[in-house]
Amino acid sequence: MALSDADVQKQIKHMMAFIEQEANEKAEEIDAKAEEEFNIEKGRLVQTQRLKIMEYYEKKEKQIEQQKKIQMSNLMNQARLKVLKARDDMISDMLNEARQRLAKIANDPGRYHVLMEGLILQGFFQLLESKVSVRCRKQDVAVVQAAIQKNIPIYQAAVKNNIDARIDQNNFLSSEISGGIEIYNADGKIKVSNTLESRLDLMAQQMMPEIRVTLFGVNQNRKFLD
Template sequence: MALSDNDVQKQIKHMMAFIEQEASEKVEEIDAKAEEEFNIEKGRLVQTQRVKIMEHYEKKEKQIEQHKKIKMSNLMNQARLNVLMARDGMITDLLNEARQRLAKIAEDPAQYSSLLEGLVLQGFYRLLEPKVTIRCREQDIETVQVLSCLMLESRYCLDKNIAVYKEAVKSNLTVKIDRDRFLPPNICGGIEMYNENGKIKVSNTLESRLELMAQQMMPEIRASLFGANPNRKFLD
């Protein structure tokens, strides 16, 4: 039985409606899948960027913390340097005061003469040469002459230092005073002693003795002024 045109049109419309329904469902399915993929990708991108931002700020925080540590270390080092400079200044002032007191020793003839006697004799022992030359301050010429028995008339001295030295080392000793050059006038006192050719020198000025004593006693001086160093493990 042949279909009428009306039935054909109905079937065509029914088929078109079915196709449209299928297409609509397919579109919805595609949209849903696309939305899902979009959300997944968006979440991935957001997470990736979040991680990057966190890493960036963690790096910034570490840089800031490192900068703070460096700054603090620099400030502490500067503070330590300031303390050391202040301590060195105090020690310098102390040594300067000691030098000023040394200058007063020469004002007492008896005390200074006894001191020179020891410095001259010590110079003999340290040099251990058969011929020595003594250099002193110009104003000490007469005192050193007496101590070393170098005056023209030997009855003015007992030749004490030379006799003591000869007895100790069993050797002769010839002494002369350098009359061409003297110690600088700003020297507090004492003598310098040279061997015959002038290549070996023993400095027994009051300043050199003070410097030597200061070097030897510096740990004790620092401990007296600033207390014991807690970081020092050995005392000798």
């Protein structure tokens, strides 16, 4: 039985509707898949960039932390140097004050005579020479001469040897020093400096660890005491 034109048109419309529906469903499927792939790729890109940003700021944070440590270390070193300088200045001021007080010793005749005798006898024993010359301040000649005469027999009795000790009248010590003497061997190549200033410097050098402990306390960072 042949189809009428109306039936043919109806079937064609039905087929076209079916094809259109399939096309729409396919298009929707493609759109959905594209959207899914887009979201996946977008998520991947976002995560990648997020990780890069986090890495960048972590690196910056580490750099800043390192700079802070360096700056803190520099500040601590500067502070430590200032403390050390302040301590050195205090010790220098103390030694300068001690040097100024040395002049008072020479102004005390009884005390200065005894001190001069000890300095001269010590110089004799340090040189152990048979002939020595003694230099002193011009104003101390009488005191030094008396100390020499007193110590010659003491020295000779101790070492069982004679000594010729004389004041060098051609070379006096500067009147700017506080006192004391210098003793030379016969050819002047060996010297024992027993001026009050040199004795103070020697004593300060030997006692510096004790001085620092007295003034500033024990250094907790110091491992060895000798």
